[in-house]
Amino acid sequence: MQVLKFGGTSVASAENIRKSIAIVATAVGQGEVVMVVSALGGTTDALIGAGRAAASADPSYSEALNQLQHRHIAAAQALLDGGVQKSEADAITVQFVELRRFCDGIFALGELSARTLDKLMSYGELLSSRLVAAAAKAQGLDAVWADARQLVRTNSRFGTAEVNTAATEQQVAAFRAKNPGKVWVVPGFIGSDGHGVTTTLGRGGSDYTAALLAAALNADVLEIWTDVSGMMTADPRLVRGARPIDRISYQEAMELSHFGAKVLYPPTIQPVMRRGIPLWIKNTFAPADYGTLVEVKPPRTAAVVQGISSIGNLTLLNLEGSGMVGIPGFSMRLFAALARERINVVLITQSSSEHSICVGVNEADTATAQVAVDEEFAVEIAAGRIEPLRPERELAIVALVGENMKDHPGISGKLFGALGQNGVNIRAIAQGASEKNISTVIRAADVRKAINVLHEAFFEATYKQVNLFILGPGNVGSKLLEQLAHQQQHLLEKLGLQVRVVAIASSRHCIVNEQGLDLTAWPAELADAPPQSLEAFTQLIISRNLRNSIFVDVTANPAAARCYPHLLEKSIAVVACNKVACSSDYAHYARLKSLSTEFNASFLFETNVGAGLPIIGTLNDLTRSGDVVRRMQAVLSGTLNFVFNNYDGTRPFAEVVRQAQTEGYTEPDPRLDLSGSDVARKILILAREAGEVMEMSDIEIDTFLPPACLDGDVEAFYTQMAAHEAHFRALYDEATAAGKRLKFVARYADGHAAVGLQQVAPGHDLYDLRGKDNVVLFYTDRYVEQPLVVKGAGAGAEVTASGVFADIVRAARV
Incomplete structure (x- = not known):
C-alpha cells in the first residue's frame, strides 16, 4: 500500500x-x-x-x-x-x-x-x-x-x-x-x-x-x-546554493519542519513516525529527482548539520525581576497565562540566576500575551518584585538542525563566530540536551544574511562569497576593477573566495546588482545610471545587509571618510585608499580602530602610505610581535621621487611635474604632493600605527616650494613653478655640486616627526632610490643598527590598485 x-x-x-x-x-x-x-x-x-x-x-x-x-x-x-x-x-x-x-x-x-x-x-x-x-x-x-x-x-x-x-x-x-x-x-x-x-x-x-x-x-x-525536490539545506528563496537533503531522520525532519521548512508540517510526521513508515518528499515536476527520504534510522553520514531553517514574525517576551530568584512557580504561572489565551510558545530560555525568563511567541499574539502576563503578575509588578512584561518585536529564529551535532564540539562556536563576523546580533539562544537543534533569535531584517552566512559556513566550505561596494571608479578604481575581473577565477580556485562587485558609485551615479555586476560593461552602465548621493550609497550598503560586505573607498573625498563609522558599526569591512580618515583628528582615527575591533570589521588602509608596498602591514607585524619602533626614515612620495630623479636642469621643473601628473603618479591636485602635505599625512599614519598619539599639527613640514606656487588653482601653480625655475635649478645645482641627490624625506624619532627636502650623500639607503620608488627604514629594538627596509614602486594607478586589491583579500579572509 x-x-x-x-x-x-x-x-x-x-x-x-x-x-x-x-x-x-x-x-x-x-x-x-x-x-x-x-x-x-x-x-x-x-x-x-x-x-x-x-x-x-x-x-x-x-x-x-x-x-x-x-x-x-x-x-x-x-x-x-x-x-x-x-x-x-x-x-x-x-x-x-x-x-x-x-x-x-x-x-x-x-x-x-x-x-x-x-x-x-x-x-x-x-x-x-x-x-x-x-x-x-x-x-x-x-x-x-x-x-x-x-x-x-x-x-x-x-x-x-x-x-x-x-x-x-x-x-x-x-x-x-x-x-x-x-x-x-x-x-x-x-x-x-x-x-x-x-x-x-x-x-x-x-x-x-x-x-x-x-x-x-x-x-x-x-x-x-x-514543487521542490525534497527538503533543502536552507530555504532556496533565500539561499541560491541550497540543495536537497537525500536522507534524514524523523527527528531532524521534525525539527526542520517546526522551524519553518515549508515542505512539511510537524503534525504530518507524527502518525507515520509512530509506525516507522518511510516518508518520501518528491517533486511532481521533476519525478526522476531523488527527493528526500525520511526514515527512522537513515544511514550515518559525514554531515554534521543537516539543514538550516527559520521562523519569522517572532516576539520575545521577557519576564524579569529580583522577586523571581529562588521562588518556585513563576514559570508555571507564565506558561499557564499564555495557555489560557491559546498562545503557542515557540522558544524558551532562562538565565541561570533565575532573574529572568524569556519566551518566543508569534508576533500576532504579542498584545494578548502582554495583557495576560501582566494581569497574572499584577501583584508582583505593583510591589516592584517583577518588571512589566517587555516585548521585543520584529525578530526571527534561525536554527541549525542535525543529529550529528552532539558528537562534534565547536558547532555553537562556529555558528556564533560566523554570525558575529557579519554583525548579526543574537538576542536569545536555545539548545536542547539532545543537541539536535541550536536556535538563535535575531532581528528579522538579518535573516537572509544569517542563513546565507551559516549555509556558507556549514555547507559551502569550498568558497566564501564576498560582496564589494566600490566608491570611486577613477584612475585607480578602474584599474582595480580590471584586476578584479581578471582575477575572479583565480580567487575562487586558489583562495576559495567568490568575489562579487555588487555596486559601483562615482561622485554622481551608482549601479547595483546583488548577483554581481558585469565587470566588462560597468562604464556604460554607470554613465546611464540615475544620480545618487554619497549618503544614499552608504544607506544602500547598510540596507542591502549582504554577508561578508566590504566597502572600498578609492577616492580622496573627506565626505566618504566620514561614512566609515556608520559602516563599521554594521560590521561592514572598510578598505580605504583615501588618506583623510587616518590622518584626521587622532580621536577620529582611534574611534575607527576601536569600532573595527568592537564590531569585528576589518579596517585596512595599506595604500595610504606606500601604494602597493606592504609598509603598514610590516609595521603592524613588528608591533604585534612586541617590537618597538624607535625611528623611521622614509621616502614616501613616489611623485616627488620621480620628479627629483628626472629633474636635471635640462628641462623646466614644471614640465617634469606635468609629466608625473600625466603618467598618473600625483594626487589629482599635485600641490598636495609637492607641498609635502601628502608625505606629512603618511608619516603621521605610520607614527600612529607605531603607537604614537600625534596630530597633523605636530608634523614639521619644511616645504621647498616658493609661497607663490601655492596660491590660486592648479594651472596657476604650474605658471608659478615656471616663473621660479631659477629657484628649483639652484636646489639641484647645490646638491650636485656636493655630490649628493635631492630626496624628499620623512623622519620620525622618539615622538617627533618632520618632512622636507634633503641632500642625500652616496652610500645612504635613500641615495640610489630610482624612478617612482618608495622606501621605509624601520629602526626598532630588534633592528638597531641595520634597519628593516621596505622598498619598491610607490606611485601609479596599477600598483596602488594592487595594494587595494591585497587589502580586499585580507579583509575577505578574516
Missing part, C-alpha cells in the same frame, strides 16, 4: 493534474495506491477571502466565486471529453450553486464563525478531489472518490480539529473492505466530528490527512509530492 499526497501546485492546472495522475499510474504497478489531493493552488485563500468579504457586506464575493467556478470548469474541459466532461461540469456547477447560497447566508448574517469557515474552506478539496477522480478514471485507472469526511473523525474544535485516531482507523478499514484494489482519490485537509459536521485539520492539513491514512493502512510508504 502506498499513500501519495499532491499539494496545491501539483493540481493547480489541468496540465499539472495530468502529471500527478501519471505518477499515480506508475505507482499502481507496485501495489495499491491512495491519492490525497489539496485544493487547486490558491483556491483556499480565495474561498477565505470570499467568506470574509461576504461577512463584511462586500458583494465582491460573488465575482470571486465566479472566477473560481470558471477555473474549475475550464480544468474539467481540458481533462475530460464528451459526456464525462459535461457530467463533471454540471457537478461543479451544482457545487457552486451550493457555495453561493452558503456565502449569501454569510452575507445576510454578517458573521463568519469558525464552524462556517471550515465548511466554506472544505469546498476547495471537495471540488479538486472529485475532478481528479474523474480525470483518473478517464485515464484508465480504477479510481474511486473517497469522502474524507467519512474517513477522518475529529472533535469539534473548528479550524484545528483534533483527530480521533481509533475511530478514523475503523472507518478507513471499513472503506478498504468495500473497495479492494481500487485507487482512492481523497480530499485532504477535511474531516467531520461525531455529528457529521465538517471540520478542518489546520495548517498542513492535507499532509496530515495523508499521514493519518498511511498509518491507518500501515502503508509501505507515504510520498509527499510538491
Whole structure:
C-alpha cells in the first residue's frame, strides 16, 4: 500500500493534474495506491477571502466565486471529453450553486464563525478531489472518490480539529473492505466530528490527512509530492546554493519542519513516525529527482548539520525581576497565562540566576500575551518584585538542525563566530540536551544574511562569497576593477573566495546588482545610471545587509571618510585608499580602530602610505610581535621621487611635474604632493600605527616650494613653478655640486616627526632610490643598527590598485 499526497501546485492546472495522475499510474504497478489531493493552488485563500468579504457586506464575493467556478470548469474541459466532461461540469456547477447560497447566508448574517469557515474552506478539496477522480478514471485507472469526511473523525474544535485516531482507523478499514484494489482519490485537509459536521485539520492539513491514512493502512510508504525536490539545506528563496537533503531522520525532519521548512508540517510526521513508515518528499515536476527520504534510522553520514531553517514574525517576551530568584512557580504561572489565551510558545530560555525568563511567541499574539502576563503578575509588578512584561518585536529564529551535532564540539562556536563576523546580533539562544537543534533569535531584517552566512559556513566550505561596494571608479578604481575581473577565477580556485562587485558609485551615479555586476560593461552602465548621493550609497550598503560586505573607498573625498563609522558599526569591512580618515583628528582615527575591533570589521588602509608596498602591514607585524619602533626614515612620495630623479636642469621643473601628473603618479591636485602635505599625512599614519598619539599639527613640514606656487588653482601653480625655475635649478645645482641627490624625506624619532627636502650623500639607503620608488627604514629594538627596509614602486594607478586589491583579500579572509 502506498499513500501519495499532491499539494496545491501539483493540481493547480489541468496540465499539472495530468502529471500527478501519471505518477499515480506508475505507482499502481507496485501495489495499491491512495491519492490525497489539496485544493487547486490558491483556491483556499480565495474561498477565505470570499467568506470574509461576504461577512463584511462586500458583494465582491460573488465575482470571486465566479472566477473560481470558471477555473474549475475550464480544468474539467481540458481533462475530460464528451459526456464525462459535461457530467463533471454540471457537478461543479451544482457545487457552486451550493457555495453561493452558503456565502449569501454569510452575507445576510454578517458573521463568519469558525464552524462556517471550515465548511466554506472544505469546498476547495471537495471540488479538486472529485475532478481528479474523474480525470483518473478517464485515464484508465480504477479510481474511486473517497469522502474524507467519512474517513477522518475529529472533535469539534473548528479550524484545528483534533483527530480521533481509533475511530478514523475503523472507518478507513471499513472503506478498504468495500473497495479492494481500487485507487482512492481523497480530499485532504477535511474531516467531520461525531455529528457529521465538517471540520478542518489546520495548517498542513492535507499532509496530515495523508499521514493519518498511511498509518491507518500501515502503508509501505507515504510520498509527499510538491514543487521542490525534497527538503533543502536552507530555504532556496533565500539561499541560491541550497540543495536537497537525500536522507534524514524523523527527528531532524521534525525539527526542520517546526522551524519553518515549508515542505512539511510537524503534525504530518507524527502518525507515520509512530509506525516507522518511510516518508518520501518528491517533486511532481521533476519525478526522476531523488527527493528526500525520511526514515527512522537513515544511514550515518559525514554531515554534521543537516539543514538550516527559520521562523519569522517572532516576539520575545521577557519576564524579569529580583522577586523571581529562588521562588518556585513563576514559570508555571507564565506558561499557564499564555495557555489560557491559546498562545503557542515557540522558544524558551532562562538565565541561570533565575532573574529572568524569556519566551518566543508569534508576533500576532504579542498584545494578548502582554495583557495576560501582566494581569497574572499584577501583584508582583505593583510591589516592584517583577518588571512589566517587555516585548521585543520584529525578530526571527534561525536554527541549525542535525543529529550529528552532539558528537562534534565547536558547532555553537562556529555558528556564533560566523554570525558575529557579519554583525548579526543574537538576542536569545536555545539548545536542547539532545543537541539536535541550536536556535538563535535575531532581528528579522538579518535573516537572509544569517542563513546565507551559516549555509556558507556549514555547507559551502569550498568558497566564501564576498560582496564589494566600490566608491570611486577613477584612475585607480578602474584599474582595480580590471584586476578584479581578471582575477575572479583565480580567487575562487586558489583562495576559495567568490568575489562579487555588487555596486559601483562615482561622485554622481551608482549601479547595483546583488548577483554581481558585469565587470566588462560597468562604464556604460554607470554613465546611464540615475544620480545618487554619497549618503544614499552608504544607506544602500547598510540596507542591502549582504554577508561578508566590504566597502572600498578609492577616492580622496573627506565626505566618504566620514561614512566609515556608520559602516563599521554594521560590521561592514572598510578598505580605504583615501588618506583623510587616518590622518584626521587622532580621536577620529582611534574611534575607527576601536569600532573595527568592537564590531569585528576589518579596517585596512595599506595604500595610504606606500601604494602597493606592504609598509603598514610590516609595521603592524613588528608591533604585534612586541617590537618597538624607535625611528623611521622614509621616502614616501613616489611623485616627488620621480620628479627629483628626472629633474636635471635640462628641462623646466614644471614640465617634469606635468609629466608625473600625466603618467598618473600625483594626487589629482599635485600641490598636495609637492607641498609635502601628502608625505606629512603618511608619516603621521605610520607614527600612529607605531603607537604614537600625534596630530597633523605636530608634523614639521619644511616645504621647498616658493609661497607663490601655492596660491590660486592648479594651472596657476604650474605658471608659478615656471616663473621660479631659477629657484628649483639652484636646489639641484647645490646638491650636485656636493655630490649628493635631492630626496624628499620623512623622519620620525622618539615622538617627533618632520618632512622636507634633503641632500642625500652616496652610500645612504635613500641615495640610489630610482624612478617612482618608495622606501621605509624601520629602526626598532630588534633592528638597531641595520634597519628593516621596505622598498619598491610607490606611485601609479596599477600598483596602488594592487595594494587595494591585497587589502580586499585580507579583509575577505578574516
